[in-house]
Amino acid sequence: MVKFGIIINGTDLSSSDLPKLLEDSFKVDSEILKTLQPNTESLIDFSLHSNALYICIALNNYLKFCPKASADVVSQLNGSIHPSIQLPEEDVKYFDQDTYRISSELIPSLHNLSMLAPIYDSLLGLTMEAENIDSSFVNEDIYPLLSQGLKTTLSNIQSLLHDSKMAKKNSASETLIEFIQISAALKDTIEDTERILDKEINIVNLNVNKTIIKRTNQILVKAFNDLVCITAGLAGDLHTIHIEPKKLKFVDILPSLQAFQVFTRELLEKNFNELKRVIGQLTEFEAKINEGAAKVRQIQLGKGSRVIYQLLKDTNPTVSELSIKLVSLFATKNDERRVPKIAKGMRDYASEEMSIREHVFNVIRAVFKKHMADELDTPVMELRETLTGKYGEEGSKLIYNVADQGGELLSLRYDLTVPFARYVAINRITNWKRFQIGKVYRRDQPQMKRGRYREFYQCDFDIVGAGATMAQDAEVIMIVVEILKQLDFNFIVKINHRKLLDSFLDIAGCPSEKYRSASSSIDKLDKEEWAKIRTELIEDKGLSEECTDKIGEFVKLNGDPKQILGILKGMEILQKHAVASKILEELEKLVNYAESFGILERLNLDMSLARGLDYYTGLVYEAVVIDGQVGSIAGGGRYDELIMKLNNSNQPIPAVGVSLGVERLFTVIEERYKAAKLGETSDQSIQSLLMSKSNSVLVAQAGSSDRFDLIQERFKICSLLWARGINAETSYKEKSDPKGQAGYASQQGIRWIVWVGDSELEEGKAKIKDLSKHSEENVLIEAIPDFILSH
Template sequence: MNPLQSAIKEKAIAIIKQVFQKHGASEIDTPVFERKETLTGKYGEESKLIYDLEDQGGELLSLRYDLTVPFARYVAENAISNIKRFHIAKVYRRDQPQMTKGRFREFYQCDFDIAGQSSVMIPEAEVLKVVVEILTNLDVGNFVIKINNRKFLDSIIELSGCDKAQFKTICSSVDKLDKEPWEKVEHELIHAKGLTKDMTTKLWEFVKRKGSMKEMLDQLRSENVFGDHQLANETLAEMELLYQYLESLDCLDKISFDFSLARGLDYYTGLIYEATLTEEGKVGSIAGGGRYDELIGMFSGQNIPAVGVSIGIERIFVILEDKAKAEQNIRATKTQVLVASIGKNMANERFKICNTLWNNGIYAETMYNDNLKPQKQISYAFTNGIPLIIWIGEDEIAAGVIKVKILNNKEERFLKDFIPEMQQLVVENPVLTAKEE
């Protein structure tokens, strides 16, 4: 990650962190590696992408694959009964060598989770609000959050007469409906997974359904879509409660209810969701999560219900980088003043000025040679977006004055009251707007 990218990353992470903190989350930090056994069996097919450490003695370790399983392990190990936490850190995936690029093997996730006993759908509503706030504040364009419920998927599979044991494999086909037509998915279900035409026909009646929460809930109620299937009807009532909460939180316009959403991971038990940017050229999932009531119990035996979301921000970085380049409003450094000199061997004099600036909290630089050409120093200021230059030469030193040049308007000033006047200039010239001639 180069300096410009780092500056963008820092800005994006600051926005995300602020939303997490605004919602009362504390930060926890788990190690980059977990015991291999901690990760084993939590990711289904994706397990093959886990990076293992070499056995050099000690425990068998793997790099974390996401931040959710390490969080569950942490809650269980510390016998925590309630926590709302965030964690912004990198996770690691051993991707196919031919695709090997830095950002696919290691990338940031920004996770927000609420663990502990709670009433139905209250934490879920807050998590969705958090996602809406973050994507709005990042200003990355329009987005939509698709939602569904693991319990609907369970019900649907039962209602279609499919074998429960095939839950995972059927869901993995259905999940492709955002990219592929039903005909293709149906072909796979029948020919690769052994479903009957009758089963797929019934399945299609369910998974084709999507729309606004209001439409969908009305439809499911009025058409009595689930008959007397108990789990499905209970889930419907829960979704109606979620609808009310999201209305109170003014988020409904960002939500799309989609029966074909069936995220991959094994550990979800209730609501699931996935956020996607919807503007052309920006399509792609950028956040996902759901309720996972049994994961923490896998480590401690004591079930602690939990719900969370994970925001993957690499795509967001790319969008913000393109935007910053277009607007030219991001700098890699924050320097406000370049301390420059005319004449040889002025390093001591430059350091004295720098020292005063640094001690007073002013962001200042001086170049690292003792015989500098003025033009080189001017170019340095322009290249690095530094708006002010303090020039020192033998005349200035002899006269005991400090000369500053404001690059934005070419004005030169002799300062009387050094630090207060510099502080004023820094406030008046937050960025460099002029160009080098």
């Protein structure tokens, strides 16, 4: 029976899983085969690289990116190796990729070094045991710079030496400390290389720009060089393998990659044998202490060291088997000493954070409803084909992909706009005003202090349907201004028009196929100097210097909308351009509407604003905090063709919307909240949050009673309060300390304490204390809700 290491279906591959193909094979998911089409194009012979890794990567991306993937091509390659295949001519580009050649030759070396890492850590730990070395230096506190690799290395060695009873007398040598740092650097380099490979093996470079293709290959070659350099630290001289990525082509790299594979296998075997030698040394020591002894004694080793010692002493594992067992051992031992962690780019919301979130959502939802929008909710997962190609070159790389067991290719939603457009397309809606609040997911590098997470909330407002030019756009911008003013933000709303930016590019002589690519660089002008953007446009995007300098004359303009419009309308070259002149008239209407709404002073006409998403077709805007660290907190624009494309029609459906990034709002408001608690600000919106429990009630008991079940009486009062909509709670303990209950109420900001006691209950009453006024009053139990509400 054939053993399959990988089943491919067009989902992202992992460089750490692909080494399974060094011993096993792969096959295509049977559900995917049902969705493919037979060849209809003329076929040509194509010589395919015979490396199983290469074929797997290429075929997986063929399934992922080729809209008309051929069942015939997939069947030829499914689970077997072919030196040549019959391909439709237009599909050659999916298989002829230098990136795959470099990656498929680099992955085996990376796998060898990944197996080496735990063996090397074991060798370090057991050497310390054998040489009686004091392990006090295996401590994070004494290392000034801590990488993840160093943390892992120190944890692994600690898990070996944990609870060792052997007296440690000898000091660690500088060489041993250096080896620990090399082991750490090896892990960091492996992780960095895997991150690069995971990105490169999951794309098809269809861009004809040779500069970009060359740069992509250089990134892989640099990753190879980094691995070579760190391996040199483990093994000595590797200069014969080291290469210069800027000077060599792929054909020159290949021999070095193959030589490195051989070397890493030899290095892995060498360290494996060295570890067995140390085990032999410890075995001899154990035999020596038992010479002539009546009872056999074991040498005193750490818990982890003992496991490895017995494993290698009693069995004869292969290198691969040992490495797998060590990884499991380290994970188990480290988990015993480690508390759980939250996933990267995620966060928990505790009580105070939830109060802030509720406050922000209430403000946003109230403004949305005031503008007569209906609420919508859509699934957190969408078919991948719905999301693919909607977010531009950079955005598409950040989508989280999921594989359904039934064979559907799914992805977590990247934003709320495309799912909304999909809903509108399915239901043939032509006129609607809607809002949605929900979580979205992006595989980005998080910046927690700036409110950038991988899981975060967006609050979207959209209008679908025809209307007067710029009328709906103006209302959407008005909504952004309303919300941010109510939340006491100091902000501006930058605006621009995609077609005006395209006109600038056209006038400058930029080829139309490079508009979106060039725009993504121009959009960075608010964060980077023009000199850097200029270099990127010339070197990476392939524009001429003359074209780039002309673009610079336009995109540097920003400021008061009326003033900037005056400058642009005074440019004869724009007035003669059919599209540009029309867009300037539209922007003038928007400015007039903004003036009518009383929000013009909040607007900034910024010619560099592009917004990175491909689906925008008209006006784009972005709200930015002034003098803040979070940057953009809301953005949107017009996307008249998105619904049309999802609907497979030729008729554009007008649509415009905005999305607020709530986590960035939270980041600012949380800082204000902390300052208000310390009395450093009198922010009114935050003060209302601090008072959120000011009318809450704690039902407490004073002492004990032989005649009444006090916890039952407390529950009765809570029930009366809850029935009237009053926030209330009580202790779940049968006997509660009065001082402790009063302290809890004060700590939580609770205003009222209803004291339940023996003497009061005899009269059918309870004592109510107002902590804000330090007053007390006995009240009939039935009247407690009315008393609270009346005050």
